[in-house]
Amino acid sequence: MPLACLVCLVMALPPLDPLVRGGTWWVPAFVMMVAVAGVSALYRLSGRGSLAVPFLQLLVAAFLVTPLFAGHVAPLGLVPNGDVLAHLGMALEQGAQTIDGNAPPVSSSAGVTLIIALCLTVFMMAADFLAVTARCPGMVGVLVLALMAVPLVLHDTGLSWLAAAGCAVGFLLLLAADTGVRSREWGMPAPGGQDSSARAWGAVRRAATVSLALAAAVLLALTVPLALPWLRTDAFHAMADGTYIGTGSDVITTTHPLVSLRRELASSSDRTVLTYRTDAERPDYLRTYVLDEFDGVNWTMTPVNASRDTRVDGELPLPTGWGSVPSQETVSTRIWLDSDAPPVDFLPLPYWARTVQVSGEWYADPGSLMVFTTSSPPTGLGFSVETVDRVPAPEDLADSGEPRSLPGDFRNLPRDLDPRVRELAEALTEDARSPYERAVALQDYFTGGAFTYDLSPPAVPGGSDPLAHFLLEDRVGYCEQFAGAMAVMARQVDIPARVAVGYTAGERMGDGRWAVSAGDAHAWPELYFEGTGWVRFEPTPASSGGQGSASVPEYTRGAQEDGAGSPDGAVEEDPAAGVTEAPERPDGSREADEAESDQAPSESGEPEDEPSASAAAPDGDGRAGSGLAWLPAAAAVAGGLLLSALPALVRALVRWSRTAALASGAAGSAHTAWRELRDTCLDLGGTWTLAESPRATATRLAGSGAAPEAAPGRMGLMSGAVREPVPEEAAAALWRLALAEEAARYAPSPTEPEALRQDLETARAGLAATVRPGARVRAVLLPRSLAPWNRPRPVPDPEPVTS
Amino acid sequence: MSLGTHHGGRGGGVQEDVGEIVAVADRVRGAIETVIEGKPEVLRLTLTVLLAEGHLLIEDVPGVGKTMLAKALGRAVDCSVQRVQFTPDLLPSDITGVSVYHQDRREFEFNPGPVFANIVLGDEINRASPKTQAALLECMAERQVSVDGQTRALERPFMVVATQNPADMEGTYALPEAQRDRFMARVSVGYPAPQAELDMIDSHGSRSPLEDLRPVTDAAQLRELVDRVRSVHVAPGMRRYVVDLVNATRTSPELRLGASPRATLHLVRAARAYAALDGRHYVVPDDVQALAVPVLAHRLLPGPEAQMERLTPEQIVAKLVARLPVPGPQ
Structure with a gap:
């Protein structure tokens, strides 16, 4: 039995592997576990009862610690003396610091190895006591679960199914060993005596019973929360949304940005996510994620890497293609994440951040200037950021030529993209002379009134391309669709583009701070102009008929008057679609927003009720609920x-x-x-x-x-x-x-x-x-x-x- | 078990044999019941031991009819009956017989002792000296007597019905385990029920009903029946069940001494007879269960813990029986 315990616990070691860098951390732990289990097995073989076993195990473990961890300071490498104790104490302290101060995986220093070995030795002794002395091998499962919980809690990739299966197999082996020992002690094999067909039938019946019970449990676990709304937690259903991005050991897994965006928009929109104070007169959007790859349906993030080189230490690296910063003027912003909001592993930052002062272990992605962490981030984080103060002038944008300083990746599109999208993009930009004009023309197409903003757009019919469906068929969507579609079309017309996800600037509070709520979650396209860099565009309708706090950037306004499509023209051209959508005024200031807000009620007599951004969430939920709630x-x-x-x-x-x-x-x-x-x-x-x-x-x-x-x-x-x-x-x-x-x-x-x-x-x-x-x-x-x-x-x- | 006797016959030669056993047994039972009333279980057990060629030990306080039972049995079966009253001065030769020198013929002549009979009634067997007890018990096991180098076989059927007072009574020599082991079963008669006792006053008032008892069968028929009982079927599962039960007495922590292999044989034989008396040609667990206490209990010695808890061997056997699974379908 002690050996079965050993096997069981050793099988539970692989899940710990991702937490420690370096392959040899398990060797001392393994040696000590083997020794402890061996002591137990040998002593019990002698038939003297089990009272002395824990003491013997402690003794053996204590003797082993010296040669394993302090062999070089101890006399003969074996004898523990004061030096050894001091050395071990230091190692422990250093190990604890390493574990506290670093996100997993931690390096396998002597201290860390010592801590792991001691913990596992204690586990082994506990398992031995539970399974052999107390005869409750089932309780060893708690220890195994505790071991499995460590990577689950600490590591972002969680637990591989292989490792989990290994743990399970080890535990089952232990149980089987116990059953064997027990039946041998009773002196009689398990009840048998029936013929083999009866036994087989019994086994089939038992298996059927067990699988029925399992099926019932799973079915109930899935249906009860669906049927009872108050049992619905995001935590449960969010399990299905987790997206694993990238491969390798130092990669980041996060909830897919668009999924979390959708969830935030659909949630109670008044919940404050963060507040900030800034020097800027008109603060820019706060950007959390950058999605730069389009697979034909979704925008996804290139894997980001956390390495020593990209660790945030005040100053952020310069974006790819920039030798220096265009302007030395900076705007400083202090951001406080709300302590009630879920912790973020990507910081919401204004673009383009030069320095970030934040506590903890954070890394920056040089291409996108995303700042992220690999460890579990704290809630209620506060940090400061300095951004380059730059307001791109329309003239500069208009004069920019071909984007040479950027890799061509930002113009990549899947080959099998619907050709109608390309035709549409080319038709819209026919008259445009420069990339800038093409970009403005695209933005005007979206904000021109032909599109309807709706947080719960009708489902895309099966088989059709969601992008083409949005652009050409129903023209109903929210920021995700708008941003994605504009970015795709920009790439179609040779402008490097990507999708940014984050928050709008939010609302100004009385004390000069700005408050950003969950309803301000947003996605927008970023287009690249040679000489200026990445520039934000805003295709999503703003104000009451769209994303409430979205604002069209100033630099797209000036050129808009001589842009290709006028908003009014768009309405006239396409009166059937989205007539209730108030055309986006290029000078969409707060006053204009208010005016439109006044306008909205008069239009609400239309059969198609246009939800505002804030009202959309409950409304959308309610509609889905009333239609489908009875079904589950x-x-x-x-x-x-x-x-x-x-x-x-x-x-x-x-x-x-x-x-x-x-x-x-x-x-x-x-x-x-x-x-x-x-x-x-x-x-x-x-x-x-x-x-x-x-x-x-x-x-x-x-x-x-x-x-x-x-x-x-x-x-x-x-x-x-x-x-x-x-x-x-x-x-x-x-x-x-x-x-x-x-x-x-x-x-x-x-x-x-x-x-x-x-x-x-x-x-x-x-x-x-x-x-x-x-x-x-x-x-x-x-x-x-x-x-x-x-x-x-x-x-x-x-x-x-x-x- | 009243329902059990209604079990109908099923035809077949074996079945008819069993039917004859039932008929004869019923006659014997009826005859004895005119003397001993209200003790059907004791009677049934007595007949079982008779048909299984065993010996019966009747243990009870004086005056409850131990001797009367033995005598009635001897009368109901037309066979030779001898009675030995055991006393402390009884000698082994008083039981086995003695060779006497015949003056006229100038040779030794063997005078057979009371043991040369079909049914031997040993009264108060525990009053005799161990030496004398041993002489009787040797005959019981070997069914033969060796006197002066000559071995003489005893008659068939041969059944010793010994009575003894409970072991702790004054002036008794308790039978050693080895000798108790030779009795197939031990039964205690017990006091009669009040109504039976009332009837007894009436029936025994004028003259002894024993004298009116007429034999209903004879030794030859009895021998035949005994042979037929041997052919009663014991299924493999039932054999295993008996072995398991006996084995349980050996492994039980409550018992210092378990039952012997001889007990196993006795139990199987008794179960056969018991089944035959019930009109069955096969043994069922109920037979073994009913016989377990009378057949096993007197051979067992309780362990110290059981003695402290005042558990008698009878109770321990009953516990073992209640725990042992009966043989299931094959």
Whole structure:
């Protein structure tokens, strides 16, 4: 058994591997675990009981620590003295600091290795005590789970299924070893003696029972939260949304930015996510993620790498293609993340940040200037950022030429993109002379009124390209679609583009700070202009008919008057689509927004109710809820009914097969009838012991019915039991069944008895009449006989006396 | 077990044999019941031991009819019955017989002792000296007597019905384990029920009903029945069950001394007879269960813990029986 414990715990080691850098951290731990388990095994072999085992284990562990960790300071490499203790203490302290100060994976320094080895030794001793001394090997599962929980909590990639399976296998091995030891101690193998077909049938039935129970558990776990809205937590369903980005050891996994964006927009929009104070007059958007790859359907993030070189240490690296910063003027912003908001592993920062002062371990991606962490970030983080103060002038943008300073990746598009998208983009930019004009033309197309902003856009019909569907068919969407579509079209017309995800500037509060709420979550395209860099565009409709706090950048305004498409023209050209959408004014200031807000109610008489950004979330949810809420509920009810009827169905099936066997006069019909009688008795709550012979059972049942056994002398006092003898004919039937079973079991050549089926029916009816109606109903709905643990089982032989 | 006797016959030669056993047994039972009333279980056990060729030890306080039972049995079966009253001064030769020198013929002549009979009633066997007890018990096991170098076989059927007072009574020599082991079963008669006792006053008032008892069978028929009982079927599962039960007495921590292999044989033989008396040609667990206490209990010695808890061997055997699973379907 100690060795089984060892195997079990060793199998639980691989999950720890991603947490420690360097391959040899497990060696000392393994040596110490082997030693501790070996001590236990040897000492127990000597048959002296188990009292001294923990002390011996401690002794051995203490002696092993010296050569393993302090061999170079100890005399002879073995003898522990003061130096050794001091060295170990230092190592412990250093290890603790390493673990505290670094995100996993930590380097496998001597201190870390020592801490791991000591912890695992303690685990091994605990496992040995639980499994061998206390004889509760199941409890070792807690230790294994604790080991598995470490990577689950600390590491972003969690636990690979292989490692988890290894843990499970180890644990099962331990349990199997314990079962083996136990049955050997009883001196008798597990109950057998039936022929192999009966055993196989029993195994099949057990497997069916277990899988039914599992299926029921999974089904309930999935349907109950769906049916009960108050049980719905994001945490549960968010499990399905987790996206793993990149490969390798030092990569970041985060919830897919667009998914979290959608979730934030759909959530209560008033929740403050962060507040900030800034020097800027009109603060820019706060950018969290940059998505730079388009796969035809989704925008995704190139894997970002956390390495020593990219660690944030005040100043951020210059973006790719820039030798220096265009302007030395900076704007400083201090940002406080709300302590109630979930922690972020990517910092929301204005572009283009030069320096970031933040505590903890953060890394910057030089290409996109995203700042992220690999460890679990704290909530309520506060940090300062300095950004380059630059307001791109429309003229500069208009004069910019071909983007040479940037890799061509930002113009990549999948080959199988719908050609109509390209045709549309080229048609829109026909008149444009420069990249800038093309970009403005695209933006105007989106904000021109032809599109409708809706947080819960109608589903894309199966098979059609979501992008083309949005651009050409229904033209309903929210920032994700707008930003993505504009970025794709910009790439179509040779402008490098990517999608940024983050927050709009938010709302100014009374004390000069700005507050950003979840409803300000946003996505927008960033386009690259040679000489200026990445520039934000805003295709999403702003104000009440769109993303409330979105603002069209100044630098796209000046050029807009002589841009290709005028907003009014767009409305006239396409009156059918989105007529309620107020055309986006290029000078969309706060006053203009307010004016449009006033306008909105007068238009709300339109059949298509246009939700504002803030109202959209509950409304959208409500609509989805009213349409679909009853469906999972009904499914759950139906599933529940089906599940609750399942035992009855299975029991009926068993009974039917037995009755059929009786009717066909198959061999062993007496046994079949007797088994059915046994199950009926169990179902009705009666007792059935293997030490009782058939006729004794029949006599007992005939005398007291199927009511549970009461203590002798207290007949009839049992609650719920009606103790009365079964009717005459049922008693006679019981007796005949018992004699038939007896003859089938013990007679040299039993003759097949007749009328067993009728006898069985009579006996069953007679037994059922002896219990209360409640017990009868329970016997039908929850037949106890289906549960293997209710079956009578042989009492193991008493332990032999060793004297 | 009243229902058990209603078990109908099923035809077949074996079945008819069993039917004859039942008929004869019923006759014997009826005859004895005119003398000993209200003790059907004791009677049934006595007949079982008779048919299984065993010896019966009746243990009870004086005056409950131990001797009367033995005598009635001897009368109901037309066979030779001898009675030995055991006293402390009884000698082994008083039981086995003695060779006497015949003056006229100038040779030794063997005078057979009371043991040369079909049914030997040993009254108060524990009053005799161990030496004398041993002489009787040797005959019981070997079914032969060796006197003066000559071995003489005893008659068939041969059944010793010994009575003894409970071991702790004054002036008794408790039977050693080895000798108790030779009795197939021990039974205690017990006091009669009040109604039976009332009837007894009436029936025993004028003259002893024993004298009216007429034999209902004879030794030859009995021998035949005994042979037939041997053919009663014991299924493999039942054999295993008996072995398991006996084995359980050996491994039980509550018992200092378990049952012997001889006990196993006795139990199987008794179960056969018991089944035959029930009109069955095969043994069922109920037979073994009913016989476990009378056949096993007197051979067992309780362990110290059981003695502290005042558990008798009878209770321990009953516990073992209640725990042992009966053989299931093959």
